[in-house]
Amino acid sequence: MTHTRITRFIFLGLLVAATAFSQSKAKKVKPGFNLFSKEQDVQMGAEYAAQVEREMPVVDNAELNKWIRTVGEKLAKAPEADKYPYSFKVVYDPSINAFALPGGPTFTHTGLILAADNEAQLAGVLAHEISHVALRHGTNQASKAQLLQLPAMLGGQMLGGKGGLTGMLAQLGIGLGANSLLLKFSRNAETDADILGSRIMHQAGYNPIEMARFFEKLEAESGKGNWITNMMSSHPNPGNRQKRIQQEIQLMGAKQYSGETGDFKRIQQVAKALPKMEKPKGATAAAAQGGTVEQARPQGGFKNFQTQGLQMQYPSNWEVFGQNTANVTIAPRAGLFQQQGGQTAIGYGVVINQVKSQSGDFAKDTQALIQQLSQGNQGMRVSGNPREQRVDNKRAYLTMLTSPSPWGGNEVDWLVTVEMQGGMTYFVFIAPENDLNNARGAFDQMIQSVRIGQ
Numbered sequence: 001m002t003h004t005r006i007t008r009f010i011f012l013g014l015l016v017a018a019t020a021f022s023q024s025k026a027k028k029v030k031p032g033f034n035l036f037s038k039e040q041d042v043q044m045g046a047e048y049a050a051q052v053e054r055e056m057p058v059v060d061n062a063e064l065n066k067w068i069r070t071v072g073e074k075l076a077k078a079p080e081a082d083k084y085p086y087s088f089k090v091v092y093d094p095s096i097n098a099f100a101l102p103g104g105p106t107f108t109h110t111g112l113i114l115a116a117d118n119e120a121q122l123a124g125v126l127a128h129e130i131s132h133v134a135l136r137h138g139t140n141q142a143s144k145a146q147l148l149q150l151p152a153m154l155g156g157q158m159l160g161g162k163g164g165l166t167g168m169l170a171q172l173g174i175g176l177g178a179n180s181l182l183l184k185f186s187r188n189a190e191t192d193a194d195i196l197g198s199r200i201m202h203q204a205g206y207n208p209i210e211m212a213r214f215f216e217k218l219e220a221e222s223g224k225g226n227w228i229t230n231m232m233s234s235h236p237n238p239g240n241r242q243k244r245i246q247q248e249i250q251l252m253g254a255k256q257y258s259g260e261t262g263d264f265k266r267i268q269q270v271a272k273a274l275p276k277m278e279k280p281k282g283a284t285a286a287a288a289q290g291g292t293v294e295q296a297r298p299q300g301g302f303k304n305f306q307t308q309g310l311q312m313q314y315p316s317n318w319e320v321f322g323q324n325t326a327n328v329t330i331a332p333r334a335g336l337f338q339q340q341g342g343q344t345a346i347g348y349g350v351v352i353n354q355v356k357s358q359s360g361d362f363a364k365d366t367q368a369l370i371q372q373l374s375q376g377n378q379g380m381r382v383s384g385n386p387r388e389q390r391v392d393n394k395r396a397y398l399t400m401l402t403s404p405s406p407w408g409g410n411e412v413d414w415l416v417t418v419e420m421q422g423g424m425t426y427f428v429f430i431a432p433e434n435d436l437n438n439a440r441g442a443f444d445q446m447i448q449s450v451r452i453g454q
Contacts, residue, residue, distance in 0.1 A: 045103025057277035078203035100129035119264035124211025127197035138182035205259025291334025296348035298442035
């Protein structure tokens with residue numbers, strides 16, 4: 001063997017050893033504990049994506065949509081993305097945000113496109129969101145939070161109902177929105193999404209350091225108390241972001257990053273020139289701008305509401321939302337408030353739902369529901385023990401709850417649970433605490449008018 005060949009083999013051996021050493025130092029990130037299957041992640045994402053498209057102004061611009069798909073699909077091809085059915089759409093919203101639902105549907109706000117300094121920064125946010133999907137952070141958090149209730153619900157027959165997975169989660173107080181378990185992540189989850197996202201960017205030809213630069217830019221802006229905090233509230237800074245991603249780049253090895261499409265500045269102009277879009281007509285969120293307490297207060301006569309197995313009256317100045325879904329809201333438009341992330345807060349109105357029994361004991365099921373509502377609504381507390389009464393000549397409980405009102409101060413939440421064969425129907429009557437005297441008569445009449453079929 002010649003000296004040249006010996007040198008070559010020594011070099012190759014050192015290269016293999018160095019690569020193995022780098023890989024050994026790389027943190028292994030993988031999905032954690034989860035009660036949901038991957039297929040259920042996908043199902044849930046599809047159901048929530050349909051809700052987003054009903055309630056948020058999704059942009060219908062061919063050039064913008066083609067570009068966001070090009071960038072997103074390039075990132076989603078990375079092995080680390082784990083072959084979920086990703087989709088990429090743009091929402092008309094000036095806030096700086098993006099979110100990915102379990103299973104892959106990903107939505108980017110126009111405000112984020114305009115705020116990024118370059119394409120790699122926007123790609124970094126998408127790679128970060130893709131990482132939350134691949135690592136199943138949303139359903140991992142939901143699994144840990146509802147460890148007792150979820151196994152029975154997932155194993156039962158409830159998934160065959162009209163509400164699907166999202167209807168089931170609504171019964172546990174889980175939905176979309178800025179404070180949702182599915183979309184608000186821990187610092188540990190953020191660290192893992194940074195690490196996996198940097199690897200996805202590297203694979204797609206984008207410089208991963210731009211992801212850290214963009215998040216740190218938002219962090220600096222959020223310290224000034226402005227509206228950029230929208231994204232940082234759901235993506236808390238895990239600390240040392242830029243240092244950690246620089247370490248990842250060193251482990252992955254030097255590379256000439258050439259993933260840019262070259263169209264970013266033009267796409268920014270397209271996004272900037274979009275005509276103002278309102279939320280879709282008929283969606284609850286379209287009404288959620290909020291008015292005065294006086295406008296929302298029950299007024300006039302009463303209308304009749306009827307759906308399968310339920311009849312009741314409601315004030316004539318209120319409207320029915322979600323009649324064909326598992327969860328019905330009857331409320332005045334002035335009593336609905338749009339929150340960050342697309343969630344709707346109800347300041348005045350009633351929420352109606354039906355749930356199957358988990359214990360076979362109506363009193364225990366009522367207590368379990370009270371606990372679920374308290375855990376799922378920040379600041380909600382019980383202000384009295386359940387009081388037994390009759391509704392439609394059926395056994396029922398009235399429980400008084402209080403929680404923060406969108407108008408400020410507190411609101412009163414009357415929880416009325418009514419026993420049914422195999423479960424119960426429940427109503428949450430909501431009114432500002434300082435306006436309860438004006439709501440009490442209407443609430444009493446609504447309860448007295450309830451008729452529930454078995």
